[in-house]
Amino acid sequence: MADARFALLRREWPLALGALSTALFLAFGRAWLADLSPPGWYALLLGWLFAAIAICAFGVVRHAESLAVRVGEPLGTLVLTLAMSGMELLIIAAVMVAGPGVSSLARDTMLAIVMIVLNGLVGVSLLLGGLRYHEQTYNLYGANAFLSVIVPLSVLGLVLPSLTESPPGPVFSPLHAAFLIRTSCRARSTCCCSSRT
Numbered sequence: 001m002a003d004a005r006f007a008l009l010r011r012e013w014p015l016a017l018g019a020l021s022t023a024l025f026l027a028f029g030r031a032w033l034a035d036l037s038p039p040g041w042y043a044l045l046l047g048w049l050f051a052a053i054a055i056c057a058f059g060v061v062r063h064a065e066s067l068a069v070r071v072g073e074p075l076g077t078l079v080l081t082l083a084m085s086g087m088e089l090l091i092i093a094a095v096m097v098a099g100p101g102v103s104s105l106a107r108d109t110m111l112a113i114v115m116i117v118l119n120g121l122v123g124v125s126l127l128l129g130g131l132r133y134h135e136q137t138y139n140l141y142g143a144n145a146f147l148s149v150i151v152p153l154s155v156l157g158l159v160l161p162s163l164t165e166s167p168p169g170p171v172f173s174p175l176h177a178a179f180l181i182r183t184s185c186r187a188r189s190t191c192c193c194s195s196r197t
Contacts, residue, residue: 060083064080107158107161114150153180156183
């Protein structure tokens with residue numbers, strides 16, 4: 001019985017790392033984050049938090065992928081999509097709770113995520129694929145399907161609030177928000193369905 005628990009802990013060490021980091025920052029976080037002027041201390045805390053978040057995120061992806069393999073298609077795609085969306089939502093919620101009370105914070109965070117995904121991840125993927133395989137082939141139908149979903153949703157969600165005049169400031173009216181939510185749900189299901197064909 002003890003061997004089984006030790007094997008489980010050894011296999012799920014990212015969860016233990018995340019729980020330990022959370023407990024330590026709940027207990028000592030105010031004192032640790034009170035003065036970040038020493039560069040070494042700042043670098044230590046930044047590296048620790050970045051590593052803990054990245055390791056835990058990869059642990060979530062590993063679990064979501066194994067669950068997706070078990071349930072098979074088309075539910076597997078939905079499981080992976082929900083896992084990624086859940087992590088993005090939690091990160092944005094954490095930024096909004098801990099950051100200043102600015103209404104545009106969620107929109108700015110989403111813009112950063114879109115830029116990282118479209119520029120950073122695609123660029124790194126192309127660079128690494130080019131270095132390894134020299135000439136790559138890609139699925140033009142899948143790329144067109146994802147771009148035809150990402151570009152309109154990015155414009156509707158990130159640009160449109162600055163151009164509308166119904167509420168003051170760069171925010172959605174309830175009707176605009178309901179339209180974007182409905183469009184996002186339909187686009188996500190269309191995109192997931194098209195990626196399986």
